Amino acid sequence: MTGSWLTGAEIILGLVTAQRAAELVVSHRNTSRLIARGAVEIAPAHYPFMVAVHALWLIVLWIFGRDQPVYIPALIAYLALQVMRSWVLRTLGDRWTTRIIVLPGAALVSAGPYRFLAHPNYAVVVGEIATLPMVMGLPRVAVLFTVLNAIVLFIRIRAENRALKASRPLTARPAS
DSSP states (O other): OOOOOOOHHHHHHHHHHHHHHHHHHHHHHHHHHHHHTTOEEOOGGGHHHHHHHHHHHHHHHHHHHTTSOOOHHHHHHHHHHHHHHHHHHHHHGGGOOSSOEEOTTOOOOOSGGGGTOSOHHHHHHHHHHHHHHHHTTOHHHHHHHHHHHHHHHHHHHHHHHHHHHHHOOOOOOOOO
């Protein structure tokens, strides 16, 4: 007789899916507010591909991982990444979005994890894409989506760096 209890993997996937859905709501709200303040979206053409990669990643995890045992060391690593994710989101506040949104003239964020990395959010996402499948013992899924995510990030980070460089406010420069 089969019970109606959820597996550990299903609970984890449910929480991650809910987290991602909530983040899309926050991102949409932040995007709307930033655009109302004069911000512009940069390189939107890659965005549907990025969304597709992330949605497919979750779908594949639900299909192949929901009844798999949970590997605790990988789960601990994933939870550590969530602490980093939280730090990034708190640091960016209302400037965090899933799109490349640039507010002309605004200073770049240089607090929190941005003191150490230029793109800490992407570092977290790289870790999540690789680690969550490993929580369910799915190394092939981890490799496949790491490669797909790397393609997206290659395009995205180049576009974001160009946009941020072009929008930086002029600052006092040291005398030569």
